[in-house]
Amino acid sequence: xxxxxxxxVDDEPRVCSVVxxxxxxxxxxxLCFHNACECLSYLASESCDLLITDVRMPEKSxxxxxxxxxxxxxxxxxxxxxxxxxxxLAVRAMKAGAADFIEKPLERDTFLLxxxxxxxxxxxxxxxxxxxxxxxxLKVLFLLFDGKSNREIGVELHRSPRTVEVHRRHVMQxxxxxxxxxxxxxxxxxxxxxxxxx
Numbered sequence: 001x002x003x004x005x006x007x008x009v010d011d012e013p014r015v016c017s018v019v020x021x022x023x024x025x026x027x028x029x030x031l032c033f034h035n036a037c038e039c040l041s042y043l044a045s046e047s048c049d050l051l052i053t054d055v056r057m058p059e060k061s062x063x064x065x066x067x068x069x070x071x072x073x074x075x076x077x078x079x080x081x082x083x084x085x086x087x088x089l090a091v092r093a094m095k096a097g098a099a100d101f102i103e104k105p106l107e108r109d110t111f112l113l114x115x116x117x118x119x120x121x122x123x124x125x126x127x128x129x130x131x132x133x134x135x136x137x138l139k140v141l142f143l144l145f146d147g148k149s150n151r152e153i154g155v156e157l158h159r160s161p162r163t164v165e166v167h168r169r170h171v172m173q174x175x176x177x178x179x180x181x182x183x184x185x186x187x188x189x190x191x192x193x194x195x196x197x198x
Contacts, residue, residue, distance in 0.1 A: 004119050005029045009039045009053040009065065010081070019052075019106070026112055036060035040068060048076070050118055055082045055089060063093055070097040077118045081106065087180055088147040094188050103181050133174060140167045141175075141192070145184065 006028050008019050016032035023030045033039040036053070037060060043051075051069060055062040066078050077099035082090050090101045102114050133141065136157065143153045150164045157164070177183040187193055 003027070003029060004049040005031070005047070006050045006052060006115065007031050007033065007039060007042065007048045009033045009036060009051070009057070009062070011035060011054065011057045015054070019111075022108055022111065023115065026115070028115075036062070036065035036068075039065060043069065043073065043076075050077050050079060050115065052079045052081065052115070055080055055086055055093070063089070063096065066093060066096055066098055079114060079118055087145060087184060090184060091145045091193065094184070094193050100185065100188070133171060137167055137171050137174070138192075140164060141171050141183070141187065144168070144171075144180065145187070145193075 006023055008016060008023070008030060010016050010019070010032070011034050013034065016034065020030045020032050031042070031048070033042065035057060039051070039053070051065075053062040053065050062080055062082075066080065069076055069078060074097070078097065080090065080093050080098045080101040081104060082093075082101050083104050090098075093101060099118050100114055102111055139157060140153055143156060148156070150161045150168065153159075154161045154164045159167075172178070172183060175183055175186040177186050
């Protein structure tokens with residue numbers, strides 16, 4: 001990982017400071033910006049190996065930044081930092097080309113692992129590809145990513161909330177995920193989002 005250049009964008013100076021120290025200890029060159037426009041100006045003339053951006057920022061959001069970067073530098077991996085309530089937003093970001101997303105508050109080891117994995121472009125597809133979801137389980141998965149509750153999913157699929165809960169449990173087990181964030185990451189790794197008609 002050594003000497004790779006990482007650009008981090010967050011409108012909170014304290015967050016930038018903590019993240020910069022964490023990444024520098026991992027032997028990375030880090031440059032922080034407090035808004036998307038400064039970052040875009042920098043990327044117009046300089047290169048970096050990984051862009052990490054917060055989703056919620058004034059003026060231009062992390063999603064806006066992602067879309068512009070993907071247009072100008074389609075090869076640059078972008079890691080999004082998002083609040084736990086932003087799962088539908090994160091799904092949109094993945095479809096727009098984000099390489100991964102990580103939940104706030106940032107947990108040091110998880111964060112470094114995500115950064116390392118994107119920098120080394122490790123092949124993440126493995127046994128996950130062998131998991132076989134039924135059509136109903138796939139529908140439940142996509143509706144979960146739309147931010148719907150078990151009750152709302154039940155209404156849409158004409159199933160009781162209890163039946164939806166059983167399907168949801170099967171989805172989590174088959175995808176080897178213990179929460180919605182892991183579930184989204186697994187779905188991205190398997191290319192499931194690309195096939196989601198939503």
